[in-house]
Amino acid sequence: MDALDKLRAVVWKEEFWLPRNVTWNDMKSQPGRPMPEYQDLLYVLPITATFVLFRVFLESFIMEPLARAKVEQVGAFRQYGMVKGDGHVHTGTPTADRNVIQKKKDDLMREKALLEVRKIRETGYKSVLHSILFLYGIWTMADKPWLRNTRLCFVNVPFHGVPWDVWWYYILLLAFYVTQLVMLPFDVKRNDYLAQTTHHVVTIGLMVGSWISNATRIGSIVLIVHECADVMLQCGKLLKYFKKPDPNDIVGKVFVIFSATWILTRVIYFPVFISIPTTEAVLDPDRLGGCFIFKALAVLLWILFILHLYWTTLLIRAIYNITFKKKKLHDNRSGDEESDEDDVDEKKSK
Numbered sequence: 001m002d003a004l005d006k007l008r009a010v011v012w013k014e015e016f017w018l019p020r021n022v023t024w025n026d027m028k029s030q031p032g033r034p035m036p037e038y039q040d041l042l043y044v045l046p047i048t049a050t051f052v053l054f055r056v057f058l059e060s061f062i063m064e065p066l067a068r069a070k071v072e073q074v075g076a077f078r079q080y081g082m083v084k085g086d087g088h089v090h091t092g093t094p095t096a097d098r099n100v101i102q103k104k105k106d107d108l109m110r111e112k113a114l115l116e117v118r119k120i121r122e123t124g125y126k127s128v129l130h131s132i133l134f135l136y137g138i139w140t141m142a143d144k145p146w147l148r149n150t151r152l153c154f155v156n157v158p159f160h161g162v163p164w165d166v167w168w169y170y171i172l173l174l175a176f177y178v179t180q181l182v183m184l185p186f187d188v189k190r191n192d193y194l195a196q197t198t199h200h201v202v203t204i205g206l207m208v209g210s211w212i213s214n215a216t217r218i219g220s221i222v223l224i225v226h227e228c229a230d231v232m233l234q235c236g237k238l239l240k241y242f243k244k245p246d247p248n249d250i251v252g253k254v255f256v257i258f259s260a261t262w263i264l265t266r267v268i269y270f271p272v273f274i275s276i277p278t279t280e281a282v283l284d285p286d287r288l289g290g291c292f293i294f295k296a297l298a299v300l301l302w303i304l305f306i307l308h309l310y311w312t313t314l315l316i317r318a319i320y321n322i323t324f325k326k327k328k329l330h331d332n333r334s335g336d337e338e339s340d341e342d343d344v345d346e347k348k349s350k
Contacts, residue, residue, distance in 0.1 A: 034161050034162055063124035140166060154281040202300050236258050
């Protein structure tokens with residue numbers, strides 16, 4: 001028991017988590033001033049399980065039928081056959097000497113169609129969750145004064161109370177990112193898998209650290225800034241999957257709005273109004289200079305910004321390809337999309 005007490009004393013050392021002259025007793029909730037407490041993080045576990053179950057339900061019973069109907073209607077099998085209930089491709093070939101070539105075509109198109117179904121399922125879930133969380137975030141943050149003046153995030157830290165709407169917003173988003181990290185190995189593999197993993201780990205670390213040390217004001221701004229672009233990305237991708245005969249009219253406009261939103265929020269607003277003010281507060285010895293966790297949070301914010309720059313290069317490359325090379329709009333993180341199309345075109349020409 002003594003060893004456990006010593007371990008607890010080391011883990012919850014006040015000098016690590018809190019500014020100078022602040023104790024854990026100061027961080028307890030009081031009438032009229034609800035405070036974030038580390039025990040609250042336990043609520044993340046059942047909410048994460050709920051999100052996982054919701055994803056399974058949404059993908060299996062709603063997005064799966066819609067995705068298969070879309071793929072069978074205008075997808076990869078319009079020339080070579082349809083996906084039947086047994087999962088096999090049933091085709092007819094005119095002559096026996098073309099059976100081998102036809103089978104290769106069918107196998108390739110079936111793999112592409114099944115991959116398309118997986119992408120639609122995954123994007124549908126993310127679109128729904130991001131939309132719900134984004135709307136709740138707008139409702140929560142609309143009247144918060146620190147959203148318009150981020151300097152207020154570091155006034156009287158860590159003694160500002162946490163409103164209940166911000167409390168729920170934080171816990172819900174933390175559960176969502178835990179779900180994203182847990183489910184990432186089961187998602188469609190993309191070229192930025194390592195970057196996504198790093199992003200989720202850093203984001204969870206930021207949320208947990210800022211919750212315990214009550215840096216929730218700046219944390220809530222980070223969350224809403226991220227959701228602005230994420231909801232546009234996922235909804236735009238879903239719209240592209242279910243595009244009509246003239247897709248570039250709407251999808252192209254959504255892509256332009258997403259690109260502008262991404263650059264404004266992730267490349268400009270994030271460093272200027274979040275990372276830099278946080279770093280200034282941390283470097284000031286009279287404010288947060290004596291607290292290790294705030295230094296760690298500042299470093300994690302800059303890691304997030306580096307990831308933003310990495311994804312911005314992919315965005316710029318997509319804009320360049322669309323504008324100057326007249327390529328179709330697609331998620332260039334997925335190395336399979338262009339290669340699959342090239343393989344199909346090559347096989348068709350044989």
